[in-house]
Amino acid sequence: MRTAGIDIGSITTKAAIVEDGRILGTMVCFSGYNASLAGTTVYRNLLDDLGFDASSIDRIISTGYGRNNVDFADKSMTEIICHGAGAHFLNPDIRTVIDIGGQDSKALVVDADGRVRDFVMNDKCAAGTGRFLEVMARALEVDLDDFGSLSLRSATPAKISSICTVFAESEVISLISKGEDRENIIAGIHDSVASRVFAMAQRVGIPVPVMMTGGVAKNIGVVKALEKKIGATLEVNEFAQVNGAIGAAVLAAKMG
Amino acid sequence: MAQIDEEKKKRKFKSAGKMRDIMFEYYVEAKSAGDNGKKVAWITSGGPVEPLIVMDVIPVYPENYGAMIGASHMGGDLCEKAEAMGYSSDLCSYARADIACAPVNGGPIGGLPRPDMLVCCNNICGTVLKWYEVQARYFNVPLFIFDTPFCHTGFSDEARTYVRRQLNEYIAFLEGACGRKFDFDRSIEVGRLSLQGQRLWQEVLDAAAHKPSPITAFDAFFFLALIVTLRGTQTVVDFYAELLHEMKEKVAAGISAVPRERYRLLWDNLPVWYRLKWLSDKFASHDACLVADTYTTAWCGSMKYIDENDFLSSMAEAYTRIYLNIGVDEMAKTVFEMIDKYDVDGLVMHSNRSCKPYSLGQYDIQRMVQERKGIPCMMIESHMVDERSFSESQISTRIDAFMEIIKQHKGHV
Numbered sequence: 001m002r003t004a005g006i007d008i009g010s011i012t013t014k015a016a017i018v019e020d021g022r023i024l025g026t027m028v029c030f031s032g033y034n035a036s037l038a039g040t041t042v043y044r045n046l047l048d049d050l051g052f053d054a055s056s057i058d059r060i061i062s063t064g065y066g067r068n069n070v071d072f073a074d075k076s077m078t079e080i081i082c083h084g085a086g087a088h089f090l091n092p093d094i095r096t097v098i099d100i101g102g103q104d105s106k107a108l109v110v111d112a113d114g115r116v117r118d119f120v121m122n123d124k125c126a127a128g129t130g131r132f133l134e135v136m137a138r139a140l141e142v143d144l145d146d147f148g149s150l151s152l153r154s155a156t157p158a159k160i161s162s163i164c165t166v167f168a169e170s171e172v173i174s175l176i177s178k179g180e181d182r183e184n185i186i187a188g189i190h191d192s193v194a195s196r197v198f199a200m201a202q203r204v205g206i207p208v209p210v211m212m213t214g215g216v217a218k219n220i221g222v223v224k225a226l227e228k229k230i231g232a233t234l235e236v237n238e239f240a241q242v243n244g245a246i247g248a249a250v251l252a253a254k255m256g
Numbered sequence: 257m258a259q260i261d262e263e264k265k266k267r268k269f270k271s272a273g274k275m276r277d278i279m280f281e282y283y284v285e286a287k288s289a290g291d292n293g294k295k296v297a298w299i300t301s302g303g304p305v306e307p308l309i310v311m312d313v314i315p316v317y318p319e320n321y322g323a324m325i326g327a328s329h330m331g332g333d334l335c336e337k338a339e340a341m342g343y344s345s346d347l348c349s350y351a352r353a354d355i356a357c358a359p360v361n362g363g364p365i366g367g368l369p370r371p372d373m374l375v376c377c378n379n380i381c382g383t384v385l386k387w388y389e390v391q392a393r394y395f396n397v398p399l400f401i402f403d404t405p406f407c408h409t410g411f412s413d414e415a416r417t418y419v420r421r422q423l424n425e426y427i428a429f430l431e432g433a434c435g436r437k438f439d440f441d442r443s444i445e446v447g448r449l450s451l452q453g454q455r456l457w458q459e460v461l462d463a464a465a466h467k468p469s470p471i472t473a474f475d476a477f478f479f480l481a482l483i484v485t486l487r488g489t490q491t492v493v494d495f496y497a498e499l500l501h502e503m504k505e506k507v508a509a510g511i512s513a514v515p516r517e518r519y520r521l522l523w524d525n526l527p528v529w530y531r532l533k534w535l536s537d538k539f540a541s542h543d544a545c546l547v548a549d550t551y552t553t554a555w556c557g558s559m560k561y562i563d564e565n566d567f568l569s570s571m572a573e574a575y576t577r578i579y580l581n582i583g584v585d586e587m588a589k590t591v592f593e594m595i596d597k598y599d600v601d602g603l604v605m606h607s608n609r610s611c612k613p614y615s616l617g618q619y620d621i622q623r624m625v626q627e628r629k630g631i632p633c634m635m636i637e638s639h640m641v642d643e644r645s646f647s648e649s650q651i652s653t654r655i656d657a658f659m660e661i662i663k664q665h666k667g668h669v
Binding site: 080081121 | 619626637647651654656661
């Protein structure tokens with residue numbers, strides 16, 4: 001059976017196609033203003049890329065904030081369940097998934113069958129998410145992709161005490177004006193993200209092994225900072241950003 | 257279409273119209289109290305109201321009014337006004353809305369009737385102390401504070417004596433404010449009616465144990481108004497007897513509150529007053545019925561401490577040991593009992609930034625429920641009246657995910 005998952009997030013839209021337990025392909029594009037269009041585009045492009053006809057896909061599940069905007073999907077499910085299913089598909093031993101996306105961060109506990117037992121999500125505030133890092137990258141005039149490697153060079157991470165994105169940006173600007181090293185500031189930003197996410201994730205207990213998913217998993221600085229807090233290694237694989245879409249495709253195959 | 261309308265009609269409560277009429281009459285009477293030579297006392301929702309009824313004083317509840325403000329979507333504006341007056345946005349949204357209403361006669365029904373006295377019982381929270389002091393200064397009226405010590409587990413003899421003694425002071429305060437003696441004979445009758453009302457209210461809520469449930473917590477939030485505002489009167493007894501009858505009819509006819517009840521949930525904390533319909537529809541779309549809640553049972557939960565033959569004295573314990581004035585372990589015990597009694601599949605907790613005593617300890621209770629009862633739990637973060645704090649998209653995703661977990665849990669996915 002060949003199935004697809006479409007994950008429309010606040011910043012990026014992801015698609016994945018899975019067949020009989022194998023990932024055939026994945027794709028990422030920006031969500032932009034029109035979530036529905038982003039979903040259609042990323043799906044079309046992935047089909048073209050793989051040389052598949054839409055009729056060869058048996059079932060589609062949509063997920064993410066734009067999950068209800070995908071009119072060609074057979075069903076929509078939340079990203080919580082999909083990230084659990086995706087992580088379990090990639091490594092059935094995983095018991096906790098920490099997902100940091102564009103506008104939300106969440107932690108979920110998965111059982112041996114890949115079912116989500118408990119979850120916790122940020123609510124009122126976007127600090128500790130991908131958007132937070134984007135704002136900081138802009139303030140520091142650094143490409144977000146370089147954030148991870150730059151922060152690893154820091155010997156003494158700066159302290160970012162504010163828990164608000166906007167105020168933290170002011171804090172970063174004042175650190176820049178004081179002549180603080182860019183590496184230290186970035187490392188401080190990562191610590192601040194890790195602290196917030198760790199505090200939240202502790203509510204579900206964080207049983208190991210832990211997988212980190214979502215776009216922010218690509219940032220080695222955040223991964224290292226989180227590992228230090230949790231006291232365990234985080235599994236991060238090449239599918240981290242598209243894990244939700246993979247999970248959606250996996251669940252589509254299981255749909256009765 | 258006609259069939260759908262017919263179905264909807266069947267699920268509606270005939271008693272709802274009657275209750276609206278009773279509440280309307282009650283507010284009309286309270287607002288014209290001065291013209292009729294009656295006095296008005298503002299009282300906290302968990303306060304001992306029976307002595308006021310004995311003295312023929314009309315009790316008025318700023319918290320009930322707060323709920324009306326919330327349901328009328330007037331909370332955000334009023335909270336903003338309170339913040340402009342200098343009150344913190346972290347303060348309870350009932351307090352903010354009420355304080356902001358007073359100077360402008362704001363809110364629905366053009367503001368509450370002016371109080372002749374205030375009665376503040378701190379069994380529900382500490383905020384009420386300062387809130388009532390503010391209003392006592394504003395209206396320049398006497399304030400009686402009924403202090404109920406926090407009961408972590410049991411109820412000591414010292415606490416009993418302490419609270420009982422205050423009852424005498426309360427009666428003396430009322431005699432002074434009303435200029436006449438307290439009628440102890442009448443207090444027996446009022447106590448009897450209060451207890452009878454509470455029993456009936458509990459029976460109404462108990463009807464939800466039936467599968468499918470004829471009532472949702474959202475209905476209970478609505479019908480609650482009478483046991484809060486008019487307990488101790490015949491009106492409450494008559495009304496709940498009628499409602500109970502209607503409930504039994506529904507059960508007999510197999511009419512459920514949620515069309516295809518498949519999942520049964522328990523709600524914890526105050527309602528999100530401005531989102532009742534949205535939440536009700538949201539859960540119903542998942543075939544889930546919020547069958548019970550810890551909030552509406554608070555007005556009958558300490559009945560067991562009342563001695564029918566000595567209402568006034570036993571009231572001291574009953575008013576002190578209410579749900580919000582007990583330790584987390586005791587609260588959890590109540591939650592466990594409700595999970596079993598109503599046979600629920602999940603627990604929905606409203607982490608209410610407005611109500612600290614209710615929300616503190618929720619994560620502990622959640623953990624205990626997961627360990628002891630093994631059912632999924634979820635948390636909605638919001639304010640009961642201040643609609644500016646409700647993030648629809650985030651809450652919607654959480655509810656969807658929670659329902660997916662329950663469905664997985666029950667092997668339905």
